[in-house]
Amino acid sequence: MAYTTAELLWLKHLLSDLGVPFNKPPTLLCDNIGAIFMTNNPVIRTRSKHIALDFHFIREQVESGDLLVHGVSSVEQVADIFTKALSKERVATLRNKLQV
Template identity: 40%
Template sequence: MSWLSSMLGELKIKKKRSPVIWVDNMSAITLASNPVLHARTKHIELDIHFVRDKVLGKEIELRHVPTADQVADIFTKPLSHQPFVKMRERLGVVSLASLGLRGCVGRDSQADQAAMHDLKSLDRQADQAAMHLKSLDRRVDQAAAMHLKSLDRQVDQAVDQAAACQADQAVDQADACQVDQAVACNTKITNHVDQCMATKQDARDKQVINSTRAKVIDKTKERTKAGTPKEPIRRAHTSYSCE
């Protein structure tokens, strides 16, 4: 296997995956996969160390197969008739006795064709199952993406609503504060105007009183100079006639 891998590497043929070796002995798989050496395994041959290095380097892969399905037994063990025929059919080898004079294949070839047909149908079913799984994966990914997008939209809407609500509250508070300030300012202005009007009215009243007093004093002085006696000041009565 290592020689074939090195030859393929020199030919610049890339391997898609590590070659698989089917083993029907679980103990051999465990020894090859486990790097820890135990007391019972210190007298083993060097081949196991070589295989272990290849397994750890992922150059080969060991898998378990039941003994009844081990195709390599046809080359290493004396099998009975039924297991021998079974393994031979799996290898795709046709018996010479089944070939006729015309070169057509007999019953064994028909069984092989049926087996190949079954294998092809199984391969088609496996491909269809793989396609179905891929479509399911795509649907799941699409559903997850749509769900995430809807969640993002909901979060954005909630954030926008919260921001709008906070902005409205801030505007209402600012408006209320401005209205209160305007009312207070208007009240101050009104009070100041009232005070000014009262002050002006008081000034006018004082001016009228002073002017009246000055006129009376002037008339009194004139009469005193002329030598006329003082006449008592009579109030003028205004008569209103109703026609």
């Protein structure tokens, strides 16, 4: 999530330098409910000092309004086509979602 956040912010800054306006912040979709909770909940900050700095970086972006983090169910996770062994039917469904 941290790498994708950094890439999203880089693309946002690049496009704004090229004159492309943004009406709302980019949305990062994640299927890990625990990670989403940690990025959106400021109370857990005091209990998570041992967590990698990545989550703190993402949380700062969420708190500043530069990023939105939302959940997506594992069934709807399109990236699975690139990372998991799937049945033919599941591959066909995800390929259609990718419009390939």
